[in-house]
Amino acid sequence: MSSSKVMKMPEYRLHYFNGRGAAEPARILFALADVEYEDVRYEREDWPAKKPGMPLQALPVLEIDGKMMTQSHAIIRYLAREYGFNGTDNMETFRIDEIHEAIVELQRELYKFHFENDEAKKKEVRQSLVDTIIPKFMNFFERRITENHRSGGYFVGDGITLADVLVYNIIFNIEKSQMVSLDNWPKTAALCKKVASHPKIADWLKKRPQTEF
Amino acid sequence: MRTYRLTYFDARGKAELARLVFAAAGQKFEDNRIQKDEWPEIKKTMPFGQVPLLEVDGKPLAQSYAIARYLAREFGFAGSSNWELAQIDQILDLVDDAKKEMLKAGHEKDPDKKKDLEQKLQDEIFPKFIGFFEKLLKDNGGQFFVGSSLSLADLAVLALFDNPLQKNPSLLDNSSALQAHRKLVQSSPKIDEYLKTRKHTDM
Incomplete structure (x- = not known):
């Protein structure tokens, strides 16, 4: 699958806003794989001028040797495959995809909260996230980690994969907005700790720019 | 088996x-x-x-x-390299973006708002996505979305337009590239056989 014939490392440039947002899983994968890339961050006011130059007029965009790749989830999957964090057979990859889709669904629910401007409604949405939606997904994560009989406490196999990175990343954001306490989900809590303390990732987390989103 | x-x-x-x-x-x-x-x-x-x-x-x-x-x-149907698979994923995500927009209109309960959203779909959103798909198709030589054979990307785009075409049969009239793609996929022997026998449903 990987382009092993090419000896030279590809030149990566990741274009995104100055935030974690939809680009952060890619940045964590780069850190994990110890691959160099240019972390191009746009301020909101610079974006209108840059927008027409982007293939779908949207970010993130990953530039690989000048070729522009769009769609955050396609980018993340590409990097996970390229650097070996996407499972070792079709079923393992399925399990990672399954978590990935759950993350997309949960993210969609979180957006409803972040983009709601009506204060009363926002409160309502938050309540349903805290009471119902987030626990539903947390239960699912906990169950999947439990069902993986290999040692290590990961989602798939016995090492870190894209699934672990994605769950760590979204829980980081949810914890930041104080919508979950991990006490009820010890396996998921332990997994997040393990991802954050992986030497390469810990290094990135220490040095990454601190942004609200 | x-x-x-x-x-x-x-x-x-x-x-x-x-x-x-x-x-x-x-x-x-x-x-x-x-x-x-x-x-x-x-x-x-x-x-x-x-x-x-x-x-x-x-x-x-x-x-x-x-x-x-x-x-x-x-x-x-998942491409022949990591790069091809990324292109397929890119298209699946784009299809999902388009579906999300369609669902906004589908789920709206207020009849006036629903009408507005449906109008916006026809006037803005479908043309935007059709433009994106056309460009991707042309960039890859015009036949298939990725590589030189049928992939999941072609099937996803085919399925995406089933519902909107049922509502508005002239939706792709201005896009000869997407029309040709649709025909190409639909007429491949196994797909053709399936579509002929597929149960007709509203959605």
Whole structure:
């Protein structure tokens, strides 16, 4: 699958806003794989001028040797495959995809909260996230980690994969907005700790720019 | 031989992409379509209370795109390199973006707002996405979306336009590239056979 014939490392440039947002899983994968890339961050006011130059007029965009790749989830999957964090057979990859889709669904629910401007409604949405939606997904994560009989406490196999990175990343954001306490989900809590303390990732987390989103 | 059983409502919906992959592969599967009145009972037995569900030799797999990707890898519609697979994923995500916009109109209860959203779909959103798809198609030589043969990307775009074309048959009239692509995919022998025998449903 990987382009092993090419000896030279590809030149990566990741274009995104100055935030974690939809680009952060890619940045964590780069850190994990110890691959160099240019972390191009746009301020909101610079974006209108840059927008027409982007293939779908949207970010993130990953530039690989000048070729522009769009769609955050396609980018993340590409990097996970390229650097070996996407499972070792079709079923393992399925399990990672399954978590990935759950993350997309949960993210969609979180957006409803972040983009709601009506204060009363926002409160309502938050309540349903805290009471119902987030626990539903947390239960699912906990169950999947439990069902993986290999040692290590990961989602798939016995090492870190894209699934672990994605769950760590979204829980980081949810914890930041104080919508979950991990006490009820010890396996998921332990997994997040393990991802954050992986030497390469810990290094990135220490040095990454601190942004609200 | 593996056995496959796909459980979904009696509709195209979120299961159609998996059905199209089965069709393209010429792979037999049990197309288990459940009726609305059976759903409350069946829901309790589903891993996340959701369909579609694919059972491979009895083992359950959930989540529509994860299922479609699994089948595409299994039957060779997932590109021939990491780069091709990324291009396929890019198109799947774009298809999902378009679907999200369609669902906004579909789920709106207020009739005035619904009308506005539907108008916006026709005037702004469909033309925007059609433009994106045309460009991707042209960039790859005009026949298939990725590489030089049928992939999950072609099937996803085919399925995406089924509903809007049912409502507005002239939707793609100004896009000869997408029309030609649709014809090409629909007329490949196995897909053609499937489409001819496929049960007609509203969605």
